[in-house]
Amino acid sequence: MSIITLTTDFGLSDHYVGVMKGVILGLDPEARLVDLCHQVEPYDVLGAALTLAASYCWFPPQTVHLVVVDPGVGSARRAILAQAGSWWFVAPDNGVLELVYRRRPHRVWGLEPEKFALEPISNTFHGRDVFAPAAALIARGTPPEQLGDAIAEYARLPIPQPRESAPGCRLGAVLKVDRFGNLITNFQTADLPTAFLITVGDARIHTLRPSYSAGAPGEIFAIAGSSGFLEVSLNQDSAARALGVTAGAPVELVDTSRRE
Amino acid sequence: MSIITLTTDFGLSDHYVGVMKGVILGLDPEARLVDLCHQVEPYDVLGAALTLAASYCWFPPQTVHLVVVDPGVGSARRAILAQAGSWWFVAPDNGVLELVYRRRPHRVWGLEPEKFALEPISNTFHGRDVFAPAAALIARGTPPEQLGDAIAEYARLPIPQPRESAPGCRLGAVLKVDRFGNLITNFQTADLPTAFLITVGDARIHTLRPSYSAGAPGEIFAIAGSSGFLEVSLNQDSAARALGVTAGAPVELVDTSRRE
Amino acid sequence: MSIITLTTDFGLSDHYVGVMKGVILGLDPEARLVDLCHQVEPYDVLGAALTLAASYCWFPPQTVHLVVVDPGVGSARRAILAQAGSWWFVAPDNGVLELVYRRRPHRVWGLEPEKFALEPISNTFHGRDVFAPAAALIARGTPPEQLGDAIAEYARLPIPQPRESAPGCRLGAVLKVDRFGNLITNFQTADLPTAFLITVGDARIHTLRPSYSAGAPGEIFAIAGSSGFLEVSLNQDSAARALGVTAGAPVELVDTSRRE
Secondary structure (H helix, E strand, O other): OOEEEEEEOOOOOOOHHHHHHHHHHHHOOOOEEEEEEOOOOOOOHHHHHHHHHHHHHHOOOOOEEEEEOOOOOOOOOOEEEEEEOOEEEEEEOOOOOHHHHHHOOEEEEEEOHHHOOOOOOOOOOHHHHHHHHHHHHHHOOOOHHHOEEEEOOOOOOOOOOOEEEEOOEEEEEEEEEOOOOOEEEEEEHHHOOOOEEEEEOOEEEOOEEOOHHHOOOOOEEEEEOOOOEEEEEEOOEOHHHHHOOOOOOEEEEEEHHHHO | OOEEEEEEOOOOOOOHHHHHHHHHHHHOOOOEEEEEEOOOOOOOHHHHHHHHHHHHHHOOOOOEEEEEOOOOOOOOOOEEEEEEOOEEEEEEOOOOOHHHHHHOOEEEEEEOHHHOOOOOOOOOOHHHHHHHHHHHHHHOOOOHHHOEEEEOOOOOOOOOOOEEEEOOEEEEEEEEEOOOOOEEEEEEHHHOOOOEEEEEOOEEEOOEEOOHHHOOOOOEEEEEOOOOEEEEEEOOEOHHHHHOOOOOOEEEEEEHHHHO | OOEEEEEEOOOOOOOHHHHHHHHHHHHOOOOEEEEEEOOOOOOOHHHHHHHHHHHHHHOOOOOEEEEEOOOOOOOOOOEEEEEEOOEEEEEEOOOOOHHHHHHOOEEEEEEOHHHOOOOOOOOOOHHHHHHHHHHHHHHOOOOHHHOEEEEOOOOOOOOOOOEEEEOOEEEEEEEEEOOOOOEEEEEEHHHOOOOEEEEEOOEEEOOEEOOHHHOOOOOEEEEEOOOOEEEEEEOOEOHHHHHOOOOOOEEEEEEHHHHO
């Protein structure tokens, strides 16, 4: 029994996700299908990369993670298969696997749709015609070589990283705002100095709280998020709304422990 | 192992979809449940018919497609079972299966809830009390005759069709706007003349692009959609927003190849 | 084969629900996962309690209902396991099971995460680290005692109840507005007198309709909802929008049969 997860920007109002599932079940009737997220912003490759990075390793080994966020559908961009750690990935070759590449030893194959895709291949719905069949075939144990050749060159994605803007001062950004209004930054929790000042929007934050519920009413605080990134949060309220901040906003982190 | 898909206007904020799934699993523990769409606009029978038409044939034979978009719940409208091509359909008899009827040889049975429904049958939630049980029973192989008698008369749905408004000129409409802002029209791609002028909103379109990504920045173009309908699109942007157009808007198609 | 349902306030834009499913499938690969609702308003324990109460008993015996609406994540609030009727429940001990407690004989265990949780337990995502593992272990047949000790004291939730405001007159409230704009009140349908006057917003309602479709165009009417509560509705339109009413609005019910 195999598991296939789906991450797309298709939303939930159209038939696109359902059709992909139908194609998968036609090829692999035993597949367990799990939606990771279909509300990725249209064409937001970085958003999909973050969702996938926060999720893939919580699934059992051999799970196939299928990602279709694909601004280049119908163009010359390839479809790829990757094996990283114990997991499989099927995706457009647009860098959406960047965070997986960085964290795991991996191998990549360039998919050759003429070997396995539904015919005729449309130019508008590769999720149905190319990606879903590839995921189903891998899930049921088809050797990767039957879907395409191993490749050494594939697209990478620049992930915004904090940069040093002055001694002891780094400038990062909000990567994402979650449903609760937590600001997920691109600082790693592990990088946080013992004493710090974080500035984002109008807030100046000195405090790291161990849990959301440890925040005082109205207090904006820093917290170690569940995916390894530093977050800026408000207990039972939306930090994003309180600060008027959205994804992409600058976040400054000053190491105040160095002042002594 | 059976597959049951679900298409409703119940949305995702209430318990209605979950309850239907509970009822199905109680009757057919092996059923695989796949959501096609629960964001059909409330009472939008045409919208549900389009979603279903774009999806049903991508599922394996014997899949049961359950549709509950039912402005007439509690009234005298019947519940029906249909077999069309290799697939089963359970739905209210309100025309939601119209596009399936048009494309496939089919048989229809009038469901007799007293033979199989959950007791007592509410007047407000036939999805739970009538439709879910019928779908589960068919999925696990119950002969249709045990659920009701074959019928020859059932509701049909007028689907807006393009009409000739002048020689070489046809007037159609936008059937639906998808998540990406593509305008899905009621023109068949196969009907497109070699040279044409499409007018929708302020746009005058002469160009058929092979894929979304082949469109130039800002260019509104025509494209062969993945469900057989002609679409009007904008590469990585929303044609609907750019043109201020919603479902129902008129689309004029002039055959300019005839001018010569 | 086990069934696990999921009810959360995690929404569908983040990876949180998917990650919980990955953890569950790692521990119980046979589990059938069913989403009840992930659009519970953030931190709305009462909303989750209502969703669960309307749903749990429609699932087969031994189904495990997993609820993560948890304003107190990371605080001292316990995680609990409950058995009520034929069903299992895993939830934070914040009263979200109140309506189940009221309706079914039940037993409750205080979960001791050190016995079974994923290590290290984060302070920010107990859904992943504590609740999902507990649900999976119960689903695959682990005896409750292996997850924690039976307890006699656990949190209860005050559910807003109608109160008598004058002889023959009771004051209740709208508990919830559903997708269709039906106002779900906290009056039990069984309590409705034979002649009545309901006042909510600007509406004065004397009529109980047997089904939504029995309402005349534009008529606001009362109806016996599918979950046992009295609803105020409008045929094929939103009573909530027509009356400008949201959850929490007062609803007055006068027994006019007593006047004689």
